[in-house]
Amino acid sequence: MSERNPVSRFSRAIGRTWHPSPALLLIPGLLVILFLFLWPLGQMIYFSFTDPTVGFANYVRFFETPSEIRSLITTMEVSFLSTLICAIVGYLYSYTMLRSSKTVSNLLMVAVVLPMGVSILVRTFSLQAILRDTGIINQTLLNLGIIKQPLPLIRNSFAVAVGIVSMELPFMVLPMYNSMVQINNKLLLAGEGLGATPLRVFIDIFFPLSLPGVLAGSLIVFVSSLAYYIVPQLLGSGGQLFLSQDIAHWVQDQAEFGYGAAIGVILLLLTLGTLFIASFFINIDKALTQSTGGK
Amino acid sequence: MFKYKFLVLVVLVLSLVVASCAPAATATVAPTTAVATTAATEAAASPAATSAPLAASIVYTNTGGDWGTCSATAFEDTFTKNFGVKVIEGPAVDDGQLRAMVDTANYTEDVVFPSVGFVVDPLGAKYLEPIDYNLIDKSELLAGTYTKYAVAQDLFSFAFGYRTDKGPAPTKWEDFFDTTNFPGKRGLVSWDYTTVIIGALLADGVAPDQLLPLDYNRAFKKLDTIKNDIVWYDTGSAGQDLLATGEVRFIQLYANRITSLKESGSPVDILWDGQIIQADYIGVPKGDPNAATAMKFIANDVSADVNGLFTNCETGAPSNTKATINAEKQKDFPTSHLDQRYVISSSEEIATYVAQHADELSNAFNEWKGN
Numbered sequence: 238m239s240e241r242n243p244v245s246r247f248s249r250a251i252g253r254t255w256h257p258s259p260a261l262l263l264i265p266g267l268l269v270i271l272f273l274f275l276w277p278l279g280q281m282i283y284f285s286f287t288d289p290t291v292g293f294a295n296y297v298r299f300f301e302t303p304s305e306i307r308s309l310i311t312t313m314e315v316s317f318l319s320t321l322i323c324a325i326v327g328y329l330y331s332y333t334m335l336r337s338s339k340t341v342s343n344l345l346m347v348a349v350v351l352p353m354g355v356s357i358l359v360r361t362f363s364l365q366a367i368l369r370d371t372g373i374i375n376q377t378l379l380n381l382g383i384i385k386q387p388l389p390l391i392r393n394s395f396a397v398a399v400g401i402v403s404m405e406l407p408f409m410v411l412p413m414y415n416s417m418v419q420i421n422n423k424l425l426l427a428g429e430g431l432g433a434t435p436l437r438v439f440i441d442i443f444f445p446l447s448l449p450g451v452l453a454g455s456l457i458v459f460v461s462s463l464a465y466y467i468v469p470q471l472l473g474s475g476g477q478l479f480l481s482q483d484i485a486h487w488v489q490d491q492a493e494f495g496y497g498a499a500i501g502v503i504l505l506l507l508t509l510g511t512l513f514i515a516s517f518f519i520n521i522d523k524a525l526t527q528s529t530g531g532k
Numbered sequence: 533m534f535k536y537k538f539l540v541l542v543v544l545v546l547s548l549v550v551a552s553c554a555p556a557a558t559a560t561v562a563p564t565t566a567v568a569t570t571a572a573t574e575a576a577a578s579p580a581a582t583s584a585p586l587a588a589s590i591v592y593t594n595t596g597g598d599w600g601t602c603s604a605t606a607f608e609d610t611f612t613k614n615f616g617v618k619v620i621e622g623p624a625v626d627d628g629q630l631r632a633m634v635d636t637a638n639y640t641e642d643v644v645f646p647s648v649g650f651v652v653d654p655l656g657a658k659y660l661e662p663i664d665y666n667l668i669d670k671s672e673l674l675a676g677t678y679t680k681y682a683v684a685q686d687l688f689s690f691a692f693g694y695r696t697d698k699g700p701a702p703t704k705w706e707d708f709f710d711t712t713n714f715p716g717k718r719g720l721v722s723w724d725y726t727t728v729i730i731g732a733l734l735a736d737g738v739a740p741d742q743l744l745p746l747d748y749n750r751a752f753k754k755l756d757t758i759k760n761d762i763v764w765y766d767t768g769s770a771g772q773d774l775l776a777t778g779e780v781r782f783i784q785l786y787a788n789r790i791t792s793l794k795e796s797g798s799p800v801d802i803l804w805d806g807q808i809i810q811a812d813y814i815g816v817p818k819g820d821p822n823a824a825t826a827m828k829f830i831a832n833d834v835s836a837d838v839n840g841l842f843t844n845c846e847t848g849a850p851s852n853t854k855a856t857i858n859a860e861k862q863k864d865f866p867t868s869h870l871d872q873r874y875v876i877s878s879s880e881e882i883a884t885y886v887a888q889h890a891d892e893l894s895n896a897f898n899e900w901k902g903n
Contacts, residue, residue, distance in 0.1 A: 302895070302899075303899065304895075304901075304902040307902050308902070369777075369779055370717070370779050371777040371778050392763065470766065474764070475722045475764030475766075476764075476901045476902045476903065477902065478902065486723075488628050489626050489627070490626075490627065491627070491890075491894060492627035492628045494631070494632075
């Protein structure tokens with residue numbers, strides 16, 4: 238212990254050695270999470286069990302109402318569908334990025350990541366302007382005489398899926414591209430050298446090796462799209478609701494906090510349940526770091 | 533290292549427990565204080581109403597836009613001029629926030645716009661101060677525009693808006709449901725189930741004074757005839773967009789939005805038959821320490837001198853029948869078309885019925901809408 242060490246001077250002053258642990262630096266962050274996240278979350282969970290009566294009444298009510306069950310199924314169905322489409326589109330996009338020159342590859346990366354800087358609300362409104370009956374697609378087709386009536390491109394699950402895929406594509410492409418880039422080209426050459434057709438090489442060597450990225454990306458996208466609110470609100474039909482729209486309706490329009498909180502808890506459990514089941518198949522830590530590009 | 537991690541964990545768990553107990557504590561404390569203050573204000577109201585000191589400032593809900601600027605000149609400035617009290621503009625307060633305000637005794641606004649469900653018992657008794665009718669001349673107000681807990685600042689209505697460039701114009705409200713002669717999409721308001729149900733019942737032949745009890749099954753059957761053509765809109769401006777772009781041919785929308793589109797040159801027109809008039813109710817949250825001053829603000833709003841001033845900049849109808857109004861805009865007032873079929877859905881009778889059956893109606897509506 239040297240004279241220049243302030244800890245040692247302090248320790249000698251109080252008569253015992255005290256080495257502050259670096260873990261103490263976590264305290265400010267933990268306090269923020271505590272007051273801005275955990276406390277409100279705890280209150281909402283509390284409301285769900287006590288407002289208007291103590292007990293499971295809100296949860297029983299949810300599972301006894303057909304329209305709520307429909308919302309639950311719609312949320313899961315449309316999220317699953319969107320994840321599937323996003324996976325296919327994302328895979329094609331990542332593969333293209335892999336097989337292009339460095340410049341094109343960088344351009345494609347920028348093209349998929351840059352829109353994230355624009356607010357999701359603005360992007361959803363512009364999708365609305367594109368897909369609606371009086372929007373660009375329909376008006377062009379009508380004016381060209383290709384169709385006589387506007388195509389039903391909006392206010393249905395198709396539009397919601399388009400919206401979700403459009404917002405979630407970066408989160409799918411990044412982990413996929415990451416895992417594809419790490420595939421050793423020599424393995425593919427070895428396959429060819431042993432006489433496999435390009436198709437066999439893809440199916441037997443490339444695709445299985447890229448699968449971790451596909452699963453990681455799909456998990457992120459699925460779990461994110463369960464919670465979507467703006468996209469189904471602006472692009473969906475008023476009838477098929479997502480759970481998040483349900484919650485907004487009960488809390489804002491009907492002022493029933495307990496019921497809304499209960500639906501929120503159900504959504505939370507759905508999300509955590511999905512992550513839990515997926516953790517048996519995927520390494521969640523790795524999936525999260527890959528989806529943010531390791532940053 | 534073990535000790536610190538353990539400490540952190542204990543702190544987290546303790547706080548979760550505290551958080552769960554906290555709302556119970558505030559919830560039980562708030563009602564008792566609210567009851568105490570209302571008892572005090574009611575005792576003070578009768579003899580000492582005019583001599584109670586005015587608050588330095590009150591907060592009035594003003595959501596901006598064209599209506600907000602109009603509202604400021606008509607209501608806020610006149611109040612400050614007449615009473616010398618500063619009026620601060622506050623953001624919109626929805627029902628959930630009103631409930632939270634009263635439950636936690638944390639008043640962020642003094643004059644709010646409660647929705648129809650809150651202006652009658654039982655919710656009115658819990659969340660709004662009874663209106664001080666010593667300050668207001670009820671005889672001047674249009675019937676059906678005031679309740680025990682709230683008064684209409686102005687009236688608006690949902691009327692039949694239609695595109696003039698998509699075919700022949702409709703002549704009556706029943707045409708909204710006639711897809712054979714008038715094909716095309718129809719816009720309906722997604723949150724106001726009372727308006728949708730009443731509209732359907734009127735079109736099905738129910739007389740305006742025979743609406744209660746609301747036969748929503750009959751209304752849904754009528755709405756099923758246009759089910760595939762319905763476009764639900766979530767905000768007034770979204771509805772206005774639908775009509776402005778021609779996304780829908782017919783729409784049940786706020787009358788002033790239809791008329792303002794018409795005035796700006798869009799190929800739209802309005803039909804007043806079957807309009808559903810509603811009150812823009814204003815009230816004071818229960819237990820508000822500034823309640824006395826807020827009551828004066830409300831009284832000022834509905835007085836004959838002030839109530840019609842907003843018609844100089846915006847279209848709507850004053851609730852005070854003796855109010856001075858802008859003659860040029862009079863043809864666009866909902867109250868200028870009372871010779872045709874109309875319903876005041878915010879009247880005490882209908883509002884009380886809707887408040888008592890709110891759960892049943894909204895559940896049935898959501899069920900039908902989700903199919």
